[in-house]
Amino acid sequence: MILTVKNLSVAYGTKEAVENISFNVKAGEVIGLLGANGAGKSSTIAAVLGIVKSNYKELNMLGKSPILHRKEVFQEVGVQFQETNFQDKLTVSEACEQWESLYNTTADVPQLLQRLGLVGKETQLVKSLSGGERQRLAVLLALISNPKLVFLDELTTGLDTRARRMLWKQLLEMKENGLAIVLTSHYMDEVEALCDKILILKEGKTVFHGTIQEAICTSNKPSMESAYLYFAGEEDELCVHF
Template identity: 75%
Template sequence: MVLKVEYLSVTYAQKTAVNRISFQVKSGQVIGLLGANGAGKSSSIAAVLGIEKSTHDELVIMDKSPLRNRKEIFEQVGVQFQETHFQDKLTVSDACEQWKSLYKKTADVPTLLQTFGLAGKEKQLIKLLSGGERQRLAVLLALIHEPKLVFLDELTTGLDTKARRMLWKHLLAMKADGLAIVLTSHYMDEVEALCDEILILREGQTVFHGTIQEALVASGKTTLEDAYLHFAGEEEQW
């Protein structure tokens, strides 16, 4: 088991942002963490990474605590946040070198640049890249140390169709090689393309956890988008 979360809760002041959620991720598995804005997705990820304080019955990554064994976990986990802020004068090459310096072992950077469509952009300032190029760079940096587990937060927001499908293709290849992924996304076609299981949160609580087919059956809907809206409580708004 790459990641095991049992009864995780996060509280801010008097508000419970995440209420006793549980899930597991195996090697080569992708789980989608879904929900409306404010449902608790980002708080859950931050708590799993030890960034936010939480209570839990069990929280282990590769059989170790992300709270007590941060250095060892850091070497094996990658994170792409929804917004990655880079220094103004940083080039693509500079960013790759900075991230490489954080780890003992890294992948071949020219190969990664080629894979993510950034070859030839090494000397370009990151601030001058397109939104899609910056997003691909953020994913590349999350994978530069060949982690066993990666958290991808709104993976393809702002990307065109071609770029989205390119990213999916590469992630599916990495998944086949054993990469475990926790993905948040508002795009149901992306969820269908990548996820083995989904966990839908509503106001911090799990309202569904299972496969996409199980979500369709349980909701009585014919599409994942309709099933998601049903469980997330968003269909009433329409």
């Protein structure tokens, strides 16, 4: 198993942000963490990465503790945060070199630039890139270590349809080669294109864990989007507004 999370909980003061969440990810598998804003997705990822303090029964990444063996584990783990802040005067090429220096071995950077549509941007300042281009660069940097596991937080926010599909294609190819992915997304077409399993959170608790087809069947809804709204509790809000 690439990642095992058992009974993970996160509290901020007296507020329980995440409560007893459990899931695992195998090589070549994609799991989607879904839920409304504030449901606990980001807190879950931050806890798994050891960025925020948490309580858990088991937290195992690549056969080791990501808390106790951080340096070793994160040589083979990539992370793309929803917002990545870059230095003002950093070029795309310099950003790649900076990230490469953090790892013992790296992927073929020119090939990643090609696959993510960033060829010709190497000498451009990162701050001058469009929002979509910066997002693609953040994904590239998450993949630069040739990881076995990658966390992608709101993967295609700000990308147009063509760029989104190009990125999906790249990730599906890497998935076929064994890459494990933990993904958060508000786009159900993205979830359907990439995810083998989904975990839907509501107020920090798991309200569904299984495959997309199981979510549709269990909810007795006609589509993944309808099933998601049902489990996440957003269906009632829609009825109120409309």
